[in-house]
Amino acid sequence: MNEIKQIKVNAIKNGTVIDHIKAGTGLKVINILKLKQSDVIMLGINLKSNKIGKKDILKIENRELTHDEVNIIALIAPNATLTIINNYEVTQKQSLMMPKIIKELIVCPNPKCITNLESITSRFELTEEKTGTIRCGYCEKKYQVDDVSIKI
Amino acid sequence: MKNMISMRDLSKKDILHLMEIAAKIEDGEIVPDLKGRLAALLFFEPSTRTMFSFDTAVKRMNGSTIIMSGTKNTSSKKGETFADTLQTIAQYSDIIIMRTPVEGAARYASEIVNIPVVNAGDGANQHPTQALLDLYSIMKTQGTLEGLKVGLAGDLRFGRTVHSLAQALSLFGVQFKFISPSFLQMPEYIKDDLEARKIKFTELDDIEGNIDDLDILYVTRIQKERFADPEDYENLKGSYILKKSMLDNVKTNFKVMHPLPRVDEINTDVDDTKYAYYFPQAKNGVFTRQALIAILLGEV
Ligand SMILES: [Zn+2]
Numbered sequence: 001m002n003e004i005k006q007i008k009v010n011a012i013k014n015g016t017v018i019d020h021i022k023a024g025t026g027l028k029v030i031n032i033l034k035l036k037q038s039d040v041i042m043l044g045i046n047l048k049s050n051k052i053g054k055k056d057i058l059k060i061e062n063r064e065l066t067h068d069e070v071n072i073i074a075l076i077a078p079n080a081t082l083t084i085i086n087n088y089e090v091t092q093k094q095s096l097m098m099p100k101i102i103k104e105l106i107v108c109p110n111p112k113c114i115t116n117l118e119s120i121t122s123r124f125e126l127t128e129e130k131t132g133t134i135r136c137g138y139c140e141k142k143y144q145v146d147d148v149s150i151k152i
Numbered sequence: 153m154k155n156m157i158s159m160r161d162l163s164k165k166d167i168l169h170l171m172e173i174a175a176k177i178e179d180g181e182i183v184p185d186l187k188g189r190l191a192a193l194l195f196f197e198p199s200t201r202t203m204f205s206f207d208t209a210v211k212r213m214n215g216s217t218i219i220m221s222g223t224k225n226t227s228s229k230k231g232e233t234f235a236d237t238l239q240t241i242a243q244y245s246d247i248i249i250m251r252t253p254v255e256g257a258a259r260y261a262s263e264i265v266n267i268p269v270v271n272a273g274d275g276a277n278q279h280p281t282q283a284l285l286d287l288y289s290i291m292k293t294q295g296t297l298e299g300l301k302v303g304l305a306g307d308l309r310f311g312r313t314v315h316s317l318a319q320a321l322s323l324f325g326v327q328f329k330f331i332s333p334s335f336l337q338m339p340e341y342i343k344d345d346l347e348a349r350k351i352k353f354t355e356l357d358d359i360e361g362n363i364d365d366l367d368i369l370y371v372t373r374i375q376k377e378r379f380a381d382p383e384d385y386e387n388l389k390g391s392y393i394l395k396k397s398m399l400d401n402v403k404t405n406f407k408v409m410h411p412l413p414r415v416d417e418i419n420t421d422v423d424d425t426k427y428a429y430y431f432p433q434a435k436n437g438v439f440t441r442q443a444l445i446a447i448l449l450g451e452v
Contacts, residue, residue, distance in 0.1 A: 112275050114256040138256025139277055
């Protein structure tokens with residue numbers, strides 16, 4: 001298993017590897033990144049992981065993620081590992097942490113919330129990391145990250 | 153303190169400071185003077201009771217008010233935006249007091265204008281001055297907010313007032329009895345907050361026989377419309393009506409509170425007992441709002 005992963009990672013010349021994605025979330029990540037048909041992507045689903053049991057892994061060639069994209073992935077796949085490969089070398093590696101304050105990325109599900117009635121940048125606060133509970137900074141309603149729609 | 157948007161923003165210290173100022177205003181020890189200051193009362197959703205209370209509070213301190221009441225929507229597609237309306241009014245006045253059905257509107261207002269904003273109710277979200285006047289009333293009748301036994305009765309699921317009150321009292325180690333029909337119980341997210349603060353509570357379904365050890369019973373109305381079957385309402389409602397005959401063994405310091413208006417959930421025979429406190433409670437609203445406005449305008 002480890003060996004295969006190794007080969008895959010090494011196969012990338014330039015690009016990004018997102019590892020330790022919560023199993024079943026890989027496709028969601030692909031959606032968010034709005035990958036083009038011409039992009040070279042490899043997605044592994046339900047791979048065995050010592051760290052989290054089962055995981056998805058995603059490799060994208062010739063693509064570095066924007067700050068916003070990293071933030072969104074941190075939301076839907078907290079604890080994923082992001083690795084940037086440059087000329088076969090790992091140039092950057094970081095563990096993604098759910099942000100404490102989430103601006104703009106989430107649409108508040110509450111139809112009575114001001115953020116849905118005026119053009120306002122939404123703002124959510126992470127209230128419980130373990131369950132992915134967030135609270136709208138305006139209407140103060142609480143939601144689970146998994147239940148809200150993310151602006152992409 | 154720059155604005156009053158949500159009880160969530162207040163620390164125990166903030167609350168106690170406000171209570172202290174309210175008490176001094178009531179006693180005449182502090183006489184804030186708002187002469188020449190103008191408060192804009194923007195009631196995008198009408199609430200005569202709350203508007204009068206704020207209007208009275210400002211005028212008792214020699215301030216004046218401009219009042220807008222009744223516009224249904226905060227944002228009108230044709231006219232100017234909500235943001236522009238607020239910006240304009242902020243040019244005329246020294247403080248904005250606003251009520252709207254739109255949740256989070258007061259928070260947003262406080263972010264775009266540079267004068268203090270008071271939330272006088274934003275939909276089902278917050279109505280912090282109601283919670284503050286409730287706290288002040290409890291403080292005044294009990295001498296403290298610490299370690300009391302408080303019963304909250306009626307519609308605990310949809311009642312914004314009881315949610316804010318429970319959260320605020322949880323800062324003071326209060327024990328609760330939640331008395332409601334099972335489908336109108338206190339929501340989980342409030343109970344989670346209380347559990348996180350190690351607050352003890354029990355859930356009951358009848359007022360009678362459950363109030364003798366309480367210091368405060370806070371009664372709210374159960375709306376008939378909440379029931380799918382009107383017959384269920386008729387069968388249940390008796391359990392949530394307070395009558396004089398239930399008060400025989402209550403504690404001497406016991407007080408009954410209600411946010412008003414009352415329909416029939418407190419029998420009128422309770423009114424002339426020494427336990428009835430709902431009318432003074434309304435009066436306390438003026439002192440509390442005076443204190444708040446004076447603090448926000450830097451007059452105390
Ligand atoms: Zn919201």
